[in-house]
Amino acid sequence: MHSEEVETKPLGFWRRLWRDAFAPISDSEGFYRHRTLVRLTHWINALAILFLLGSGLNIFNAHPRLYWGKYGADADQPFFSLGAFDVPGGTVGITQIGPWHFHTTGVLGWSKVDGEFQARGWPDWITIPSFQDLADARHWHFLFAWVLALNGLAYVVYSLWARHIQKDIWPTRADIRAIPRSILDHIKLKHPSGDAARRYNVLQKFAYLGVILLITLMVLTGLTMSPGFDAFFPWLLDLFGGRQSARSIHFICASLIVLFVAVHLIEVVLAGPVNEVRSMLTGRYRIPKDHP
Amino acid sequence: MAGAKDISRRIAIAGGFAGAGWLVANATGLTEKQSLDHVFKAVEDWTKIAQRTLDYPHRLAREYSPSDISPVFKPNGTFNPGTDEYNAHAAKNFADWRLTVDGLVENPLSLSLADIMRLPRRTQITRHDCVEGWSAIGQWTGVPLGLILKAAALKPNARYAVLHCADNLTGEPAKGGEQSPGQYYESIDLVDAFHPQTLIAYALNGKRLDVAHGAPLRLRVERQLGYKQAKYVERIEITDSFAAIAGGRGGYWEDRGYEWYAGI
Numbered sequence: 001m002h003s004e005e006v007e008t009k010p011l012g013f014w015r016r017l018w019r020d021a022f023a024p025i026s027d028s029e030g031f032y033r034h035r036t037l038v039r040l041t042h043w044i045n046a047l048a049i050l051f052l053l054g055s056g057l058n059i060f061n062a063h064p065r066l067y068w069g070k071y072g073a074d075a076d077q078p079f080f081s082l083g084a085f086d087v088p089g090g091t092v093g094i095t096q097i098g099p100w101h102f103h104t105t106g107v108l109g110w111s112k113v114d115g116e117f118q119a120r121g122w123p124d125w126i127t128i129p130s131f132q133d134l135a136d137a138r139h140w141h142f143l144f145a146w147v148l149a150l151n152g153l154a155y156v157v158y159s160l161w162a163r164h165i166q167k168d169i170w171p172t173r174a175d176i177r178a179i180p181r182s183i184l185d186h187i188k189l190k191h192p193s194g195d196a197a198r199r200y201n202v203l204q205k206f207a208y209l210g211v212i213l214l215i216t217l218m219v220l221t222g223l224t225m226s227p228g229f230d231a232f233f234p235w236l237l238d239l240f241g242g243r244q245s246a247r248s249i250h251f252i253c254a255s256l257i258v259l260f261v262a263v264h265l266i267e268v269v270l271a272g273p274v275n276e277v278r279s280m281l282t283g284r285y286r287i288p289k290d291h292p
Numbered sequence: 293m294a295g296a297k298d299i300s301r302r303i304a305i306a307g308g309f310a311g312a313g314w315l316v317a318n319a320t321g322l323t324e325k326q327s328l329d330h331v332f333k334a335v336e337d338w339t340k341i342a343q344r345t346l347d348y349p350h351r352l353a354r355e356y357s358p359s360d361i362s363p364v365f366k367p368n369g370t371f372n373p374g375t376d377e378y379n380a381h382a383a384k385n386f387a388d389w390r391l392t393v394d395g396l397v398e399n400p401l402s403l404s405l406a407d408i409m410r411l412p413r414r415t416q417i418t419r420h421d422c423v424e425g426w427s428a429i430g431q432w433t434g435v436p437l438g439l440i441l442k443a444a445a446l447k448p449n450a451r452y453a454v455l456h457c458a459d460n461l462t463g464e465p466a467k468g469g470e471q472s473p474g475q476y477y478e479s480i481d482l483v484d485a486f487h488p489q490t491l492i493a494y495a496l497n498g499k500r501l502d503v504a505h506g507a508p509l510r511l512r513v514e515r516q517l518g519y520k521q522a523k524y525v526e527r528i529e530i531t532d533s534f535a536a537i538a539g540g541r542g543g544y545w546e547d548r549g550y551e552w553y554a555g556i
Contacts, residue, residue, distance in 0.1 A: 018302070021298075021302060021305075022298040022301065022302070043308070043312075047312050047315075047316075050316060051316075051319070054319070059425070060425070062423070062424040062425055063422070063424040063425035063426050065426070070356065070360055070419065070427070070429060071360070071362045071419065071427045071428050071429045072426055072427060073362065073364070073366040073422075073426035073427065073428050074364075074366050074426070075362075075363065075364035075366065076362070076363075076364075128319045128320070129319055129320040129323040129324070130320045131320065131324075133323070133549070134423065134424065134550075135545075135548065135549030135550045135551075136323045136549060138423075138550075138551070139323075139328075139332035139335070139549075140319065140323070142332075142335050142336070142339060142556065143328075143331065143332060143335045146335060146338060146339075225421070225556075226343075226555060226556040227353065227419070227421045227514070227515050227516060227517060227555060227556075228343040228347075228515045228516065228555025228556060229343065229346075229555070229556065230353065230354060230515075231347070231351040231352060231353045231354070231514075231515045232343070232346040232347060232351050234354050237354060243419060243421065243427050244426075244427055247425060281305055282301075
């Protein structure tokens, strides 16, 4: 065996995680941070969002244009579009945002599938399935839409009942007063230690509340795109300013969720990936020692 | 040392992640092999059950005001059936076009366009939502399909209205290898067939339907997506099952993988 080697070398992330996953953490060293249902719904949510983003971009490719208002089709002006245009010397992918046009050949609008260029909004490496098929993408999307909605409902109901949202996530007055300091801490990449590490910081609280709101908006704007659902809850159309606006808000909220996930993952790495990931697997979180 | 309970927890967690990773890595392959089609069919059924549960009492699709009408109503699918027979009808402004209603009915019907235009009509400004994502708002005039079906008197075992169309959309392969004929058709159940906004429409925005929009007759089944709105309708077949028609899934696009229940 190579046990000596293992002892002397710093262990990689996965091996440390495997070793430390269930290592006993005394109450003075750490605490039970995430309850089972919160952990479970977190990972189901992560998987659902991955599939919804991938299949959503495949669906988007069927009509890669976004509009504001009640209607919107080829003859109407989009505020965002991905297109392929023939120019002297070939075809280019163009991303349009309002009055601005960007060349995005190879990635957006015009990209390679199996070595051949194709007109497609988002490239094949980001969509689910990778090939362009609206029917198949819709199947994946609605499967995980149900997962997202039911899982999210379970999380919200449980978290309100267990007072997780009220106690752990809802900002206190002291939190609000601490916003400037928290912004400064984030800029300096300073993470809390000692007792402060037992609580979420205020920006973290806003981020979690924000992503709960974003997922709620995703579900509601998604339902607003359903012609059947609109007949039962027509106020949704008024809430979002029409079906095409709802479709655009759906896309914008999805983009903001991607932004959240990016920041979330960066923070996990900065705050100590083994400890953070372990706490979301087993619930136990080791409090970082007060460091100089 | 990790105890037996820890080992099994580790294995459960690692197994869960391995399974999820496998699903992500194989999503495209599973789609190609149609391995999950029964799961997707179940999801479609949940959606339909959920929507039908919410649809009580029967709700109307939103109707818009004239100022909401799209400047251009985008046509899609077939722009012109283009067959000799259809062209001959078009040349005579569809004066000899007939809509037949047959199958599980007591009184089979054969209605001319003039017959249909003499029946009580309904005009509605509704939104058309294409499965691709775009929407267009237009004003439709036509005869409620329920009136026609009442005149035909459905037999007790009637379950679906199958709309047979004059256009042939070739070129799109059917799912599962077997190539179903490219003749366009659609089907709806009796809940939608008798819905007050379900029309056999002959006018768009106050003018007789043009060829691109389905002249002379098309279906409007509000609360479902665009591909259900069959154009160039020449026959309504009342049946208890559509399994024996074309690809057996109840519509041209359904045979190509799209949901039969297109309320979402």
